[in-house]
Amino acid sequence: MVAAPKKDMIPLPAKIEKVVVETDDGLLKSFYLRLLDEEAQREFKHTPGQFAMLSVAGKGECPIGIASAPSEELIMFTVFRTGLVTDALHRLPEGAIIGLRGPLGNGYPLEKFRGKNVVLIAGGFAVTTLRATLVYLLEHREDYGEITMIYGARNPGLLLYKEELAAWRKREDMKLYLTIDREAPGWDGLVGFVPQITEQVAPSGENAVALVCGPPIMIKFTLPVLEKCGFGPEQVYLSLENRMRCGIGLCHHCNVGPFLVCRDGPVITLAALKRLPPEY
Amino acid sequence: MYYILKREDLRPWLEAINREYTLFVPRTRDGFGPYEGELYLEGKTRLSAKEFFLPWREPLLVYEARPGALPKVVEGPAEQRVVFGVRPCDARGVILIEKVFSPDPFWQKRREATSLIGLVCEEPGTECFCWAMGVNPFSGEGLDLVLVPHEEVYLVKVITEAGKKLLSLSRAAEGGEEAFLSREKEFKAKFPVSPALEKLREKDLMTIYEAPFWEELALPCLNCGACTFLCPTCYCFDVQDEVVGSEGVRVRLPEACMFELYSRHASGHNPRRSPMARFRNRFMHKFKYFLDEYGEPLCVGCGRCNEECPANINLWDVVRAMSEV
Numbered sequence: 001m002v003a004a005p006k007k008d009m010i011p012l013p014a015k016i017e018k019v020v021v022e023t024d025d026g027l028l029k030s031f032y033l034r035l036l037d038e039e040a041q042r043e044f045k046h047t048p049g050q051f052a053m054l055s056v057a058g059k060g061e062c063p064i065g066i067a068s069a070p071s072e073e074l075i076m077f078t079v080f081r082t083g084l085v086t087d088a089l090h091r092l093p094e095g096a097i098i099g100l101r102g103p104l105g106n107g108y109p110l111e112k113f114r115g116k117n118v119v120l121i122a123g124g125f126a127v128t129t130l131r132a133t134l135v136y137l138l139e140h141r142e143d144y145g146e147i148t149m150i151y152g153a154r155n156p157g158l159l160l161y162k163e164e165l166a167a168w169r170k171r172e173d174m175k176l177y178l179t180i181d182r183e184a185p186g187w188d189g190l191v192g193f194v195p196q197i198t199e200q201v202a203p204s205g206e207n208a209v210a211l212v213c214g215p216p217i218m219i220k221f222t223l224p225v226l227e228k229c230g231f232g233p234e235q236v237y238l239s240l241e242n243r244m245r246c247g248i249g250l251c252h253h254c255n256v257g258p259f260l261v262c263r264d265g266p267v268i269t270l271a272a273l274k275r276l277p278p279e280y
Numbered sequence: 281m282y283y284i285l286k287r288e289d290l291r292p293w294l295e296a297i298n299r300e301y302t303l304f305v306p307r308t309r310d311g312f313g314p315y316e317g318e319l320y321l322e323g324k325t326r327l328s329a330k331e332f333f334l335p336w337r338e339p340l341l342v343y344e345a346r347p348g349a350l351p352k353v354v355e356g357p358a359e360q361r362v363v364f365g366v367r368p369c370d371a372r373g374v375i376l377i378e379k380v381f382s383p384d385p386f387w388q389k390r391r392e393a394t395s396l397i398g399l400v401c402e403e404p405g406t407e408c409f410c411w412a413m414g415v416n417p418f419s420g421e422g423l424d425l426v427l428v429p430h431e432e433v434y435l436v437k438v439i440t441e442a443g444k445k446l447l448s449l450s451r452a453a454e455g456g457e458e459a460f461l462s463r464e465k466e467f468k469a470k471f472p473v474s475p476a477l478e479k480l481r482e483k484d485l486m487t488i489y490e491a492p493f494w495e496e497l498a499l500p501c502l503n504c505g506a507c508t509f510l511c512p513t514c515y516c517f518d519v520q521d522e523v524v525g526s527e528g529v530r531v532r533l534p535e536a537c538m539f540e541l542y543s544r545h546a547s548g549h550n551p552r553r554s555p556m557a558r559f560r561n562r563f564m565h566k567f568k569y570f571l572d573e574y575g576e577p578l579c580v581g582c583g584r585c586n587e588e589c590p591a592n593i594n595l596w597d598v599v600r601a602m603s604e605v
Contacts, residue, residue: 097350099351243544
């Protein structure tokens with residue numbers, strides 16, 4: 001039985017089992033967590049695209065997308081060191097106890113995507129929840145059509161999940177296009193911004209969905225490309241983020257007009273987003 | 281069930297309640313406090329009864345400030361409280377906030393432990409407009425008892441069992457139904473709901489949002505947030521970890537959407553960077569987003585924002601503009 005989502009603001013203690021420094025600049029680390037309560041750990045079931053609140057006592061809480069797939073044993077988050085809480089988190093060693101509240105938000109409607117081609121487009125460290133999605137899709141490979149991932153970073157050292165990328169590259173049942181912004185020594189892959197590469201790859205919008213996660217500037221230039229490829233606004237899924245305090249629809253910080261990112265999102269179709277005030 | 285309580289019997293009743301429960305009353309124009317004899321009944325208080333449910337500090341967790349320490353969940357207050365002198369507009373504010381907060385355990389606990397005795401205003405206010413926002417002060421909504429000052433007595437309507445029990449501590453005698461109902465009827469005939477609400481319901485959200493009037497109306501706003509803290513329906517909160525020495529506590533605090541920090545991301549990006557965007561968000565929330573989602577505006581017409589705004593902004597200028605765009 002799946003436990004009902006928690007409606008209070010009390011985090012569960014979780015142990016950092018493993019820390020992986022993902023990027024050359026050291027600003028991104030993956031934290032592999034296990035809830036101390038065995039039953040809670042067993043019952044932790046999420047959908048790719050959902051997030052959780054991570055908390056460091058004395059510093060606070062912040063929302064982070066869940067980067068692990070539901071089938072994976074440990075709950076994994078790849079965290080950019082940028083604010084008070086993420087800075088404190090980055091200083092913690094393996095074995096430390098932090099707080100976790102989640103899963104929260106809606107996640108991608110993966111059941112609805114069955115039988116369709118799925119295009120995942122990621123820029124920078126926004127790739128995290130798409131990693132969770134891709135792992136899920138590959139585990140349920142026969143349920144989906146073609147799987148394409150386009151993933152770009154500023155330079156090779158900023159690509160996350162390098163070992164997995166190498167493995168996905170070798171697979172015959174998916175296409176992976178990795179790109180970096182500018183030429184770099186030792187890089188023999190694609191060079192160019194994500195929108196340009198998307199234009200070259202030109203995925204067809206027929207019987208397909210596109211999941212786009214990245215910095216606003218990347219999204220801005222990728223959306224017209226997808227439109228040209230035949231993706232209607234109902235076929236494009238984005239993931240919003242806004243500052244939030246509670247994650248459960250109470251504190252109202254994360255509102256985009258009437259849409260609460262924590263309660264109604266973070267995943268939203270482009271069609272729905274177009275009906276909202278541009279407050280994200 | 282209707283009762284009549286003589287005005288001179290009010291004090292003895294409050295004394296009796298205070299012997300059995302923790303009683304809070306409006307003590308001065310500033311706000312409520314524990315009953316110690318002071319009683320301010322001339323009008324509504326500056327701070328609303330919202331504080332009894334969304335207090336200025338709500339501790340959620342306490343922890344020892346050392347790595348690996350497990351936080352302890354704070355048990356919310358369980359002490360039975362009675363609040364006397366709650367204006368019907370404030371009680372309605374509680375009902376509106378509850379539409380959002382009903383799943384919150386801290387809210388639930390405070391609601392269960394608190395009885396509210398309402399007091400209708402002697403005269404309809406000149407600065408407030410509960411009726412325009414659809415509040416019927418005689419309904420007793422959100423209250424356990426409602427008192428209507430009437431000539432030399434209070435007409436009392438019992439709303440809940442808890443209210444009935446409280447009233448049994450008084451010398452109130454059954455009766456007064458006719459007078460109560462005629463007062464209610466008279467009020468409703470004289471003070472209708474604002475037609476602006478219906479117009480707001482019908483208007484397209486983005487039409488209001490993109491209207492040109494926002495710049496002009498927001499111009500005087502200092503984004504000080506006074507309106508949000510005084511508002512009996514504003515419920516946004518912040519969460520802070522406070523560490524003093526080796527003791528840490530995570531607290532929930534009232535927050536204002538007027539502040540730049542409210543929506544600023546850790547990256548520095550802010551979706552509502554301009555003061556106008558924040559001003560607009562507050563009114564859109566109250567008179568469009570909430571109205572669309574719950575069918576009622578997030579406003580009870582208490583008029584505190586108008587009275588206390590240092591820039592003299594009047595809510596009606598905004599509501600009118602929104603409904604007529």
